[in-house]
Amino acid sequence: MSGEKLSLKDLARKRDLLAPGHRLCAGCGAAIVARLVMKATRGPTIVACATGCLEVATTIFPYTAWRVPWIHSAFENVASTASGIEAGLKALKRAGKLKYDHVDVIAFGGDGATYDIGFQAISGAFERGHDILYVLYDNEAYMNTGIQRSGGTPKYASTTTSPAGKVIPGKLELKKPISHIMVAHRIPYVATASPAYPLDLMRKVRRGLEVEGPAFIHILAPCPRGWRFDPRYTIEMARLAVQTCVFPLWEAENGKYKLTGVSRSIARNPKMKKPVEEYLKRQGRFRHLFTPENRHLVDEIQKIVDEEWNWLLKMCQLS
Amino acid sequence: MTERLPGWRDIPIGGVAFKPSEEYKTGDWRVFRPVLNKEKCNRCYLCHFYCPEGAIKVLDTGDIEIDYDYCKGCLICVNECPRGALESVQE
Ligand SMILES: Cc1ncc(C[n+]2csc(CCOP(=O)(O)OP(=O)(O)O)c2C)c(N)n1
Ligand code: SF4
Ligand SMILES: [Mg+2]
Numbered sequence: 001m002s003g004e005k006l007s008l009k010d011l012a013r014k015r016d017l018l019a020p021g022h023r024l025c026a027g028c029g030a031a032i033v034a035r036l037v038m039k040a041t042r043g044p045t046i047v048a049c050a051t052g053c054l055e056v057a058t059t060i061f062p063y064t065a066w067r068v069p070w071i072h073s074a075f076e077n078v079a080s081t082a083s084g085i086e087a088g089l090k091a092l093k094r095a096g097k098l099k100y101d102h103v104d105v106i107a108f109g110g111d112g113a114t115y116d117i118g119f120q121a122i123s124g125a126f127e128r129g130h131d132i133l134y135v136l137y138d139n140e141a142y143m144n145t146g147i148q149r150s151g152g153t154p155k156y157a158s159t160t161t162s163p164a165g166k167v168i169p170g171k172l173e174l175k176k177p178i179s180h181i182m183v184a185h186r187i188p189y190v191a192t193a194s195p196a197y198p199l200d201l202m203r204k205v206r207r208g209l210e211v212e213g214p215a216f217i218h219i220l221a222p223c224p225r226g227w228r229f230d231p232r233y234t235i236e237m238a239r240l241a242v243q244t245c246v247f248p249l250w251e252a253e254n255g256k257y258k259l260t261g262v263s264r265s266i267a268r269n270p271k272m273k274k275p276v277e278e279y280l281k282r283q284g285r286f287r288h289l290f291t292p293e294n295r296h297l298v299d300e301i302q303k304i305v306d307e308e309w310n311w312l313l314k315m316c317q318l319s
Numbered sequence: 320m321t322e323r324l325p326g327w328r329d330i331p332i333g334g335v336a337f338k339p340s341e342e343y344k345t346g347d348w349r350v351f352r353p354v355l356n357k358e359k360c361n362r363c364y365l366c367h368f369y370c371p372e373g374a375i376k377v378l379d380t381g382d383i384e385i386d387y388d389y390c391k392g393c394l395i396c397v398n399e400c401p402r403g404a405l406e407s408v409q410e
Contacts, residue, residue: 009364012367020340020372020373020386020389021342021343022372023345026349062331065339
């Protein structure tokens with residue numbers, strides 16, 4: 001089943017499986033992510049979606065933007081729902097009642113659904129080895145309920161529950177290294193992706209579908225509303241996150257780490273790596289860091305990013 | 320008398336959405352409209368992949384076409400086009 005070479009020219013002509021008319025904000029990164037993921041599907045596909053912006057705004061009753069069988073599950077259990085679908089399909093196949101040779105199952109969850117509330121359901125599904133692809137669209141806060149901080153919110157970002165002011169300079173805790181935690185589950189495929197690099201993203205989705213067993217793809221989904229930037233800059237933010245190594249592109253097949261795309265080029269030519277400031281200063285959620293008394297926090301973020309990047313480089317060498 | 324709204328008996332079981340979202344036009348959200356200059360376009364199709372709506376379609380001829388019924392005017396395409404083939408115009 002493996003090996004079909006994806007190209008932008010061909011994929012551009014493929015009918016979208018996420019239809020227009022949905023009500024995600026203008027410029028919403030999650031909308032781009034979902035469209036691209038669905039473009040990379042290879043055949044009959046069932047989608048399960050955790051509660052969050054993507055689910056709410058694509059299925060406002062009585063409308064749906066999904067051109068595939070789709071199910072909304074509660075906030076905390078989309079990985080369990082997807083597991084059940086996969087197990088059901090297997091049972092049908094065994095009984096000779098499945099119309100198709102194979103049906104792919106994709107679960108979408110936001111950062112709230114993935115880092116926090118749905119975490120144990122994912123961990124369980126991965127340990128049981130269900131053949132599902134879990135897509136984390138990470139807009140780095142609980143956006144649908146009004147920008148509350150989550151385990152995926154980066155350090156010093158201002159949110160409504162970590163508001164920057166006299167008491168704190170935004171969220172005090174680090175972003176959870178969610179994808180590395182997934183690699184530690186010893187599943188066949190884990191990757192990160194950015195909508196600024198559509199071909200890299202769609203190749204990874206296709207690979208995630210091809211492998212037998214669980215796959216996890218962590219995709220950055222800039223949110224103009226919650227990150228506080230003009231909607232026209234969504235892709236610029238998604239690109240800067242990669243160029244600054246705040247969000248490096250990599251994949252780990254059977255635990256073997258490998259950088260991809262621009263991140264691989266940066267590893268070869270470190271001069272290409274941009275300072276984190278270029279990413280942070282473009283977003284209102286980090287605005288408070290650019291006052292004289294908070295400048296040192298930008299340096300601290302740079303240090304954290306450098307350390308994590310160096311750790312990732314080591315992981316790639318070890319693999 | 321006000322019009323009677325559907326009661327629970329009239330609503331599909333389990334809240335099954337039954338209308339395609341295309342019946343809901345989001346084009347009236349737009350304040351600025353992206354306009355394509357065909358001469359400058361070299362058919363890289365990046366705008367098609369970056370559009371959150373799927374409102375930039377690739378036709379059989381290979382040309383692109385913007386569907387203003389759904390374009391919300393985010394202007395990502397204007398910002399991203401490597402050839403400057405898209406321009407924003409106020410509605
Ligand atoms: C158990 C439960 N708690 C709270 C909510 C309310 N709720 C709905 S969407 C949402 C935020 C979702 O955040 P995230 O998963 O990051 O997705 P996003 O909206 O940011 O895309 C919350 C808290 C809920 N639906 N169910
Ligand atoms: S709040 Fe953010 S994630 Fe939610 S629909 Fe708007 S842009 Fe998208
Ligand atoms: Mg979120």
